[in-house]
Structure formats: structure tokens, C-alpha cells
Amino acid sequence: MNAPTPLPASIDATLDLLAGADYLADRSLATVLFLALKMGRPLFLEGEAGVGKTEIAKVLSTTLGRRLIRLQCYEGLDVAAAVYEWNYAAQMIAIRVAEAEGAHDRERLEHDVFSERFLIKRPLLQALEPDPAGPPVLLIDELDRADEAFEAFLLEVLADFQVTIPELGTVKATHAPIVVITSNRTREIHDALKRRCLYHWVGYPSAERELKIVRAKVPGIAKALSEQIVHFVQALRNEDLFKSPGVAETLDWAAALAELDVAALDPATVSDTLGALLKYQDDIARIEGGKAKELLDDVRARMRAAE
Amino acid sequence: MTSVRQSEPAAGRLAENIVHFARALRTAGIPVGPGAALDALAAVRAAGVGTRDDFYWTLHAVFVKRHERSLLFDQAFRIFFRRRGHLDQLLAMLPRAPPRGPEKPPPGAQRLAEALLSSREEGERKPPQLEMDARLTVSDREVLRSKDFAQMTADEIAAAKDAIKRLVLSLDEVKTRRLAPHRHGHIVDIRRTLRASLKAGGAVIDLKYLGPRKKLPPIVALLDISGSMSQYTRLFLHFLHAVTDARKRVHTFLFGTRLTNVTRAIKAKDVDEALAAVSANVADWSGGTRIASSLAAFNKLWARRVLTQGAIVLLITDGLERDPDDRLAFEIDRLHRSCRRLIWLNPLLRFSGFEAKAKGIRAMLPHVDELRPIHNLDSMMELVRALSADGARPGDPKAWLDRVA
Numbered sequence: 001m002n003a004p005t006p007l008p009a010s011i012d013a014t015l016d017l018l019a020g021a022d023y024l025a026d027r028s029l030a031t032v033l034f035l036a037l038k039m040g041r042p043l044f045l046e047g048e049a050g051v052g053k054t055e056i057a058k059v060l061s062t063t064l065g066r067r068l069i070r071l072q073c074y075e076g077l078d079v080a081a082a083v084y085e086w087n088y089a090a091q092m093i094a095i096r097v098a099e100a101e102g103a104h105d106r107e108r109l110e111h112d113v114f115s116e117r118f119l120i121k122r123p124l125l126q127a128l129e130p131d132p133a134g135p136p137v138l139l140i141d142e143l144d145r146a147d148e149a150f151e152a153f154l155l156e157v158l159a160d161f162q163v164t165i166p167e168l169g170t171v172k173a174t175h176a177p178i179v180v181i182t183s184n185r186t187r188e189i190h191d192a193l194k195r196r197c198l199y200h201w202v203g204y205p206s207a208e209r210e211l212k213i214v215r216a217k218v219p220g221i222a223k224a225l226s227e228q229i230v231h232f233v234q235a236l237r238n239e240d241l242f243k244s245p246g247v248a249e250t251l252d253w254a255a256a257l258a259e260l261d262v263a264a265l266d267p268a269t270v271s272d273t274l275g276a277l278l279k280y281q282d283d284i285a286r287i288e289g290g291k292a293k294e295l296l297d298d299v300r301a302r303m304r305a306a307e
Numbered sequence: 308m309t310s311v312r313q314s315e316p317a318a319g320r321l322a323e324n325i326v327h328f329a330r331a332l333r334t335a336g337i338p339v340g341p342g343a344a345l346d347a348l349a350a351v352r353a354a355g356v357g358t359r360d361d362f363y364w365t366l367h368a369v370f371v372k373r374h375e376r377s378l379l380f381d382q383a384f385r386i387f388f389r390r391r392g393h394l395d396q397l398l399a400m401l402p403r404a405p406p407r408g409p410e411k412p413p414p415g416a417q418r419l420a421e422a423l424l425s426s427r428e429e430g431e432r433k434p435p436q437l438e439m440d441a442r443l444t445v446s447d448r449e450v451l452r453s454k455d456f457a458q459m460t461a462d463e464i465a466a467a468k469d470a471i472k473r474l475v476l477s478l479d480e481v482k483t484r485r486l487a488p489h490r491h492g493h494i495v496d497i498r499r500t501l502r503a504s505l506k507a508g509g510a511v512i513d514l515k516y517l518g519p520r521k522k523l524p525p526i527v528a529l530l531d532i533s534g535s536m537s538q539y540t541r542l543f544l545h546f547l548h549a550v551t552d553a554r555k556r557v558h559t560f561l562f563g564t565r566l567t568n569v570t571r572a573i574k575a576k577d578v579d580e581a582l583a584a585v586s587a588n589v590a591d592w593s594g595g596t597r598i599a600s601s602l603a604a605f606n607k608l609w610a611r612r613v614l615t616q617g618a619i620v621l622l623i624t625d626g627l628e629r630d631p632d633d634r635l636a637f638e639i640d641r642l643h644r645s646c647r648r649l650i651w652l653n654p655l656l657r658f659s660g661f662e663a664k665a666k667g668i669r670a671m672l673p674h675v676d677e678l679r680p681i682h683n684l685d686s687m688m689e690l691v692r693a694l695s696a697d698g699a700r701p702g703d704p705k706a707w708l709d710r711v712a
Contacts, residue, residue: 010355011354011357011361027360027361027364028360028364028367031354031361031364031365031368032364032367032368034354035350035353035354035365035368035369036368038353038354039346039349039350039353044372046374075483075484075616076483076484076485076486078485078486086497086498086501088497088498088501091501092501095501095504095505106505106506109505110505113501113505144615147483147485147616149485185374185612186611186612186615187612187613187615187616188373188612191338191372194372194373195340195342195343195372198350198368198369199368199371199372199373200368201374201377242606242607
């Protein structure tokens, strides 16, 4: 069995680690991530959809060689789906068997039935188990989708990396997992939970960094086209849109255009493929046609000036 | 890389600076507990401060827990660490958390004075005057002044409080997808069943059930504070304060020419304190109305954050838009589509001859679920009844449109 990959020793090492998996983070994000790893604190990432919050957990898991345990939150998520559940069918059988054998010791029966053998572990409990490859990466995705009541379950896990099961006792992790929590901010997460985490707002990347991201993620894309794409998207973000395109949309669009063998952007192509960038009909209607041409001319003029 | 793990005095100096900085942040309104200062020190040690940037983001990670506080942190950081130990300067320059001018009488002072006086003048007390005129002035100018409306009469408060005591909002419940123990539920709760049967030795299996848990949906109130509404706003704020007090999730926004979120301010327990905080937050008191642009701002910045989990929107405005155009219909349509129920409360409805003739009103009517009057305590109670009961909807907006058509 391999020894676990060591955690990065400095902020620069963290940047390099992420870059190794084609995740180009800015320095502020690397700083927070480094601190979270070093201090063993959960990392709380907030930001618009499609800026690469979830991706960080995935990259961490691959670069560090850790197991990724993902808990996707949704309304109605409860302990049975997130933490643990008893295997009722097996418990029933155990009770029947005990009866058939003529055992009538109630205390003993209860103790046997509520033992670890009958416990079904869900993501949060799995994350506390020791792993030969090192503590796993626990991704709690889109926490804002779960209802507020669920946040309370997380407090114990995040503060002490332990879970209390009334029938069994407290399960504590020997080594703290790497916890990444993401939120799209469709509602505010309670301060009690945020207090236990290191917070970071993931914003849209600068043009320069977005260009690097596009080139890393869509290999073989023409230099001029990638520049046009990035500048166009950056210009779109300055427009008054209901939902600005994220990095994920930029990559989708770049991949779509590369797939269509487009050499350079023209208004017709932009209008045809706008669905990859903008996801609201009102936004598309605003940009389509004249506005797209205007933005495109702007982008071209700026690129010529830069040359 | 200059390490912090230096000699003792230097480390001591760092700790001292961080504690001072934490205190400064607290004064500026960023809630920073003593634990956070310790965390910050540990973080700075762990990061091994190299550059100013790294130091900045290290402290940012610990002290800032909300995106909107980043700006304040940035300011504070710049002033504080430009030169060392300029705490006094920092404290002088930063905005104070509760921005309260010392020259104003404390909130509640007048109420107290009146209460003390009233014991003598008990007989002369007039009944609460709640009938008011709607001034049909739609002024163009944005009146940028801080209006002190914390000083309200004890009569008004007494009347409002009386009414509010009778307001029971708790009947309006929505089913959630969470389950709770339920006598006549539809899902067998195997866990409870098993535990119960074990208590009886496992011989009898008595089924226990789970049913849907119910909860109160969030309320989002959008209150028009323009000049034409100014006779009403104070009372509505009282109403909203009471509602906020009674339920957990109420968001309040005020709009005239711009949109202001006063949810935080209105949460203060004492009504005077809450209203003082609200008035300190609002710049466009009694000015013109820009309903379309205010709704646009709400749709863009807040709708996705506060209209989750089946929210009800209370839109309190007379609908007298300064320059109505297609945008108003568009924005109210979007608002309508992103909430569960949109209720328009219009004080103009108190006039028996009210007709939906104004262009703004005609643009908004097709997109609201209910149109109700709100001009006195009776209509307020009527609203509460409507919020509580399901089914009967007397405030059908189409009826108003048909009447003029």
C-alpha cells in the first residue's frame, strides 16, 4: 500500500498541486485552501454557479489520491440519507431468530440488534472511517439546497469530526477528513456553521486566467479563437444579464465551437451557439443579433489594439 | 519568505496587532468573536506570512464569513496595516456598526414621555387615528434625507400592538419534504416501530408512522416608501415588525427610487429600536417611485436568495409609477413566476370609487394573485385572515380589470 500523498507545504505548493490537475486557481483561493488543509478546518466556498467550486474537491481527491465522498444536498435530506440508517430487514430477522431460539433477554436483544453490524453508513459517517490512502475528501455540495434543519446535523461533524448515534455512542474520526462545502447562495447559511469553516467567495476569473483555463481544458483550440471566446465572455459579464456565464459555460462554449471547427467568431455563429453560454430566454433575446455583433466588434478592436 | 516564527517579542507583537485588528473589525460591524482572533493567529502562523497579499487572504479566510463583508474588510485592512498601531485613526474612519447620531433623542423617549404623561391625562386620550389620506403626489426628486420616525406616539403603538396581538399567522402552513412522527402518516417509521417492539420484547409489532412535516413559508415584503405612500409606511413597518417577531423567516425590503434590504434592522426586538435602525438605513425616504427598477433590482439580486421554499410575496404599493412602461409588466411577471403567491396590498383600494385606470396599476394587475386593500387595522386583519386560510380568494385581481374594461 502506498503512503498517503503529503499535503502541500506552502501556498505556492498548493497552487502547483492544483495546476497539476489543470485547475488554475488564483492566489487567494490557494491561500484559503492551504490554510484549510494545514489547520484541518472545513472549507466553505460560495459563488455563482459554474465558477469551479465543486471542481476543487474533485481535483483535491485526484491529486492527493484520496477517496472522494460526495453528499449532494436537496430539500428533505435527513439523517437517514446523510449520516446513517439501520438495516431494518436484518434487524427483524435477528429478532425473529432470537425468538425462535427462545431468547427472552430484552436488554441483550436490544444491544445485539443495535450494533455496528446492522448499521448502514451514509456519506458523513463514511468520511469518518480510516482510509489507507489517507483521510478522504468529503464534498458537501450545494448546502443551500438542504433545508435549515439539516445544517444542525453538520455542526457536530464539522467541529469535532464526530457523529453521535444514540443507540451506539459516538463515532470519532482518527484523522480528520478534508471537508469542502459549496453553496450557490440561494439562501444564507447559518453563521454557526460558517464560523466553523474557512470562508471564500469564488468569483469569476480574470481574462488572463480564464484564457489559461480554456487552453488547458480544451486542448487543440486555436489561439485566436480562444482569445476571442474569453474576451467575448468577459464582455458579456459586464452586460446587465440575469445570469452571467460562468467558467463552466465558457468551457462548454469553447468545446462546442471547437467541435464545429469554427476558426473565428462571427455574429451568426455567436447567435446560433448562444445557448451554451446563456440559460435564460430573456438574456438570449437581449444579446442575440445586433448586441452580439456590437460586442464582437468591440472584442476584435481590442484584440487588434493589443497586438 | 520572512517567517513569523521569529523571536518571542515579534510574535507577541503580531498577536497584539491581530487582536487589535479583530477589535477594529468588530467596531466596523463585522461580527468577529474572540475565537476568530485565535483562529487568525493560528492561520497566520500556519501560512507563514510571505507577502502582504498572502497575509491579506489569510486574515480574510478567517474573519470574513459573508461575501458582502469583503469590502469592509478590505477598507479596514488597508487603513490598519498601512502603518502600524493606527487603531485610533482606524476607529475614527470606519463606519460605526449602529450608526446612531448622539443628538437624536433615544428611541422610545417620546413613547416613554407620553406614557408618563398619559397617567394624568387619561380622560383626554383620543382614539387612535388610523384613517389617512393618500397623497397623490409622485415627486420626481429623490429626497435624500434621514427621516426620524422612531418617535411615534404611544397611541399609535398601542393601537398597532393591540391589533397585532390578534394577528395569528400560524395557520398558513406548507408541506415540506421532511418527515416527522405522525399519528396518521403514510410511511411506516421502521426505526420507531422496531424500538417500540423491542421494548415489548419483540413479540408485538405495533406500526408507527411518519407524515410530512409542515412549516410556515417565508414571507418577503416589498414596501413602497415613496411620497405618495408616506402616510402609511410607518404603520406598515409596525405591522412588518410584528410579523417578523412572530415568524422566523421574513425578509423586508423598502423601495422608493432604490431598493434597500432592512431585514436585519427590523429584527430588533424593541419596535422603536427596529424602526430607528430602519430609518438610518434608508436614503430615499418620501421621494419618487420607480417600481420597475426597484423590482428589477430585487429580481436580479435577491429573488434567487430569498424566494426559495415556497415564499409568499407581499407587495405593498399604490402602483403609481412615475413613468410606467413595458419594463414594469416584465419585472412583475418575473417576480410572479418566482414566488408561490404574490399578494398586492394597495391602500388606494379604500376609496370606494377606485378604478384600475392608472397605467402602472393596469400593467401590474394581470400578474398578481391577489389585490387587497390595506389602509386601516380592519384591512390588516383581513389580510392576516387571507394569509391564514386557503381556498377563498376574494381579492381576485381580474375583477378590478374587468370593472374598467
